[in-house]
Every structure is written in structure tokens, then in C-alpha cells.
Amino acid sequence: MGFNDRVNLTLEDWLGLLPTYGAIIAIALALAFFVTWFIAKKLKNQGIQLFVTAGIVAFATALIAIESIMNITIIAGARGWGFYAQLCAGAVGGYVFAKLIKANKQKTEHHGF
Numbered sequence: 001m002g003f004n005d006r007v008n009l010t011l012e013d014w015l016g017l018l019p020t021y022g023a024i025i026a027i028a029l030a031l032a033f034f035v036t037w038f039i040a041k042k043l044k045n046q047g048i049q050l051f052v053t054a055g056i057v058a059f060a061t062a063l064i065a066i067e068s069i070m071n072i073t074i075i076a077g078a079r080g081w082g083f084y085a086q087l088c089a090g091a092v093g094g095y096v097f098a099k100l101i102k103a104n105k106q107k108t109e110h111h112g113f
Contacts, residue, residue: 021075024062029090032058033097040098048098055094056087 032054040047063078063086073079078086 017075024066025059028058028062029055029093029097032061033094036094037101047102048095051094051098051101052091053094055090055092055097057090059086059090 033051036050036054040050043050063075063083066075067073075086076082
């Protein structure tokens with residue numbers, strides 16, 4: 001398979017998965033981060049760790065739920081080591097979200113809002 005074919009197939013996969021898998025992951029992350037936001041307000045020094053954990057849990061829950069409901073691993077990239085790569089994506093998402101919240105909070109405090 002040539003490089004151009006590989007790129008085209010990858011782009012088709014991404015665009016095909018975005019409406020369904022993207023929506024499922026977005027909902028899972030939104031729920032996880034919403035709950036974690038309340039917990040992080042109580043545990044002020046643990047925000048980054050909590051959001052990283054929430055991202056991992058959100059991805060794991062979504063992937064396991066999809067597999068349990070459909071009785072098949074519908075996301076080929078989530079088989080074997082790919083499952084752990086997906087969890088790492090959730091961890092990165094949680095880290096970025098925590099940093100964005102922190103930056104937004106500092107910006108708000110700086111401007112007196």
C-alpha cells in the first residue's frame with residue numbers, strides 16, 4: 001500500500017468515526033470532567049491528577065461500554081495495546097483540560113472578574 005493510500009484511508013477513518021465515536025467520547029469526557037470539577041474544588045492541590053484520572057476513566061468506560069453493548073470491539077484501534085493508547089489519550093485530554101481551567105482561573109483573577 002502506498003503512502004497516499006495510507007493517508008487517504010486514515011483520513012476516511014477519522015472522518016467516519018468522528019460523528020459517532022467522537023460524540024461518545026465527548027459525552028464521556030464532559031460527564032467525567034464535570035464531576036471531577038466539583039471534587040477538584042474540594043481537593044485544591046490535586047486538580048491535575050484528578051482530571052488525568054477522569055480522562056482515563058472516561059475513555060475506559062466508553063470503550064468497555066461499547067464493547068459490552070455491541071459484543072464486539074468496534075474500534076479496531078482499541079484492541080490490545082490500542083486500548084492503552086486510547087487511555088493515554090484520555091490522560092492527555094485530562095491534563096490539557098486541567099491546565100486550561102487553571103489558566104482561565106488565573107486570567108479571571110488577574111482581571112478582577
